Amino acid sequence: MTIQEIQEQIVSEFSMFEDWMDKYNYLIEMGKEVPRIDERFKTNNHLISGCQSRVWLHAENREGKIYFTADSDAVITKGIVNLLIRVFSGQSPEAILEANTDFIEQIGLKEHLSPTRSNGLVSMVKQMKLYAQVYKLKQDN
Amino acid sequence: MNGFTASELNELRNQFPALHQHVYGKPLVYLDNAATTQKSQLVIDRITKYYSYENCNIHRGVHYLSQEATAAFEDVRAKVAGFIHAAKTEEIIFTKGTTESINLLAGSLDGFLIGTGDSVLVTGMEHHSNLVPWQQLCKRNQAKLLVAELDDRGDVSLAQYGKLLEQKPKLVAITHISNALGTINPVKEMIAMAHAIDIPVLIDGAQSVAHMRVDVQDLDCDFFVFSGHKMYGPMGVGALYGKEKWLEQMPPWQFGGEMVDQVSLQETTFNQLPFKFEAGTPNVAGVLGLGAAMDFLNQTGLEKIGQHEHQLLELAIDKLQSIPGIRFIGSANNRAGVISFVVDGTHPADIGTLVDKMGVAVRTGHHCAQPVMTRFDVPGTVRASFALYNTAEEVEVFAAAVQKAVNMLR
Numbered sequence: 001m002t003i004q005e006i007q008e009q010i011v012s013e014f015s016m017f018e019d020w021m022d023k024y025n026y027l028i029e030m031g032k033e034v035p036r037i038d039e040r041f042k043t044n045n046h047l048i049s050g051c052q053s054r055v056w057l058h059a060e061n062r063e064g065k066i067y068f069t070a071d072s073d074a075v076i077t078k079g080i081v082n083l084l085i086r087v088f089s090g091q092s093p094e095a096i097l098e099a100n101t102d103f104i105e106q107i108g109l110k111e112h113l114s115p116t117r118s119n120g121l122v123s124m125v126k127q128m129k130l131y132a133q134v135y136k137l138k139q140d141n
Numbered sequence: 142m143n144g145f146t147a148s149e150l151n152e153l154r155n156q157f158p159a160l161h162q163h164v165y166g167k168p169l170v171y172l173d174n175a176a177t178t179q180k181s182q183l184v185i186d187r188i189t190k191y192y193s194y195e196n197c198n199i200h201r202g203v204h205y206l207s208q209e210a211t212a213a214f215e216d217v218r219a220k221v222a223g224f225i226h227a228a229k230t231e232e233i234i235f236t237k238g239t240t241e242s243i244n245l246l247a248g249s250l251d252g253f254l255i256g257t258g259d260s261v262l263v264t265g266m267e268h269h270s271n272l273v274p275w276q277q278l279c280k281r282n283q284a285k286l287l288v289a290e291l292d293d294r295g296d297v298s299l300a301q302y303g304k305l306l307e308q309k310p311k312l313v314a315i316t317h318i319s320n321a322l323g324t325i326n327p328v329k330e331m332i333a334m335a336h337a338i339d340i341p342v343l344i345d346g347a348q349s350v351a352h353m354r355v356d357v358q359d360l361d362c363d364f365f366v367f368s369g370h371k372m373y374g375p376m377g378v379g380a381l382y383g384k385e386k387w388l389e390q391m392p393p394w395q396f397g398g399e400m401v402d403q404v405s406l407q408e409t410t411f412n413q414l415p416f417k418f419e420a421g422t423p424n425v426a427g428v429l430g431l432g433a434a435m436d437f438l439n440q441t442g443l444e445k446i447g448q449h450e451h452q453l454l455e456l457a458i459d460k461l462q463s464i465p466g467i468r469f470i471g472s473a474n475n476r477a478g479v480i481s482f483v484v485d486g487t488h489p490a491d492i493g494t495l496v497d498k499m500g501v502a503v504r505t506g507h508h509c510a511q512p513v514m515t516r517f518d519v520p521g522t523v524r525a526s527f528a529l530y531n532t533a534e535e536v537e538v539f540a541a542a543v544q545k546a547v548n549m550l551r
Contacts (some may be wrong), residue, residue: 020165021498024495024498025549045223073488075488075491076490076491076494077491120532
């Protein structure tokens with residue numbers, strides 16, 4: 001699936017929730033799921049700055065696609081990062097760089113987009129795009 | 142313990158427009174008062190009036206508006222002096238707030254009082270604003286930062302503090318009330334201990350001035366600093382109190398207009414107190430708003446405010462302690478209306494996010510006191526801090542919201 005298709009799928013899933021509690025319960029459930037980052041990558045080098053909770057993000061390039069794994073000590077943050085992984089993992093660097101993140105607003109998590117927000121969703125997206133940028137440069141060379 | 146009657150409280154709340162709104166469809170329960178308090182209509186009106194009809198630069202113009210504004214501005218200085226019971230009006234320096242007041246001191250005392258090989262004594266509960274300026278000053282001077290440790294309840298050990306004083310630091314800089322733990326330090330005793338060996342003391346009053354009566358002469362502190370915005374006043378204004386004997390001798394910190402006497406291209410002589418420390422056009426509207434906030438606090442009565450907030454604190458402790466796995470961070474003997482906690486198996490940021498959706502504004506994180514979090518081995522805490530306008534019902538809503546959040550997260 002393309003990034004656009006996955007985002008539409010998520011928007012459709014979230015449209016079924018009637019209130020904020022259902023939505024957050026879903027995020028919490030997702031936060032309890034893996035894919036978790038390999039313990040050896042839970043280092044300061046993989047920490048995303050700008051988050052009140054700690055978020056570790058790792059990326060690797062396999063056959064032109066980027067695969068992300070992450071973890072956080074806060075479960076809602078982990079739910080959100082897992083959503084982002086679902087959208088961006090397994091995609092090409094170009095597709096990741098071009099993608100917008102309008103779906104976050106569409107699923108009603110707009111309040112997490114403010115740059116000062118404690119869970120640092122903006123920082124996570126920025127870091128994912130940064131990885132994509134780096135791998136794209138590597139490919140181009 | 143008296144506090145306010147229901148009708149008094151209702152009347153007080155009506156003076157704060159920000160309290161009467163809904164967030165996410167729920168009535169706002171504002172419990173982040175240690176970060177900043179809401180502003181009373183009196184304060185808002187005072188600022189609006191200034192910009193509408195009185196605006197002009199002060200201390201310079203011979204024209205009517207300038208003289209009126211200068212008089213109003215200087216009236217507030219006298220009001221601040223009265224509010225904290227300073228001996229002289231000239232001992233009050235207007236600043237942007239607590240942080241700038243401390244930076245002013247650290248800048249002015251650098252090389253004047255504190256030099257190579259000296260030391261400065263702080264406690265382990267300081268807000269970064271009363272830690273980092275001293276830490277950096279020490280680094281610049283190869284000086285030593287001495288730290289009085291906290292016990293498990295969040296109290297400073299006076300025995301260890303006394304031992305550190307024997308190292309003859311040049312200055313003691315301690316908070317009156319911890320913003321992260323709520324601890325009210327026995328500052329009068331700590332000041333007396335330092336003065337017994339002639340060491341000056343700075344008290345960070347950011348968390349105390351709006352919650353208890355402060356008397357700088359009774360405390361006998363050498364410096365006292367606070368912010369307007371944590372006492373129902375505007376942001377960007379605060380004060381530094383200093384005993385005249387210090388301020389007279391200390392060199393200016395920032396240079397420019399207003400703080401000078403005679404200027405040639407080669408030489409400058411400086412203005413007298415308090416203007417020597419007030420370079421540039423001050424925040425006149427902010428100062429006038431601060432004056433209105435102090436009027437409001439005087440009318441309301443700091444003793445009653447303290448009683449009311451203490452009642453809310455006790456209720457909050459009572460309501461929260463039934464939550465399984467809750468751990469209060471800070472349980473000092475003498476504490477202000479601040480409650481900080483973690484709950485096993487949950488992250489403070491998650492609790493904060495969920496109670497926010499229920500209309501409850503609390504602070505989560507390290508509260509600009511990372512060494513405190515390290516001391517108690519927590520990533521951060523959830524902190525509720527009370528103000529004169531909070532109600533028992535709000536405390537109940539808050540406790541129920543935390544319980545609900547914990548249920549969702551486990």
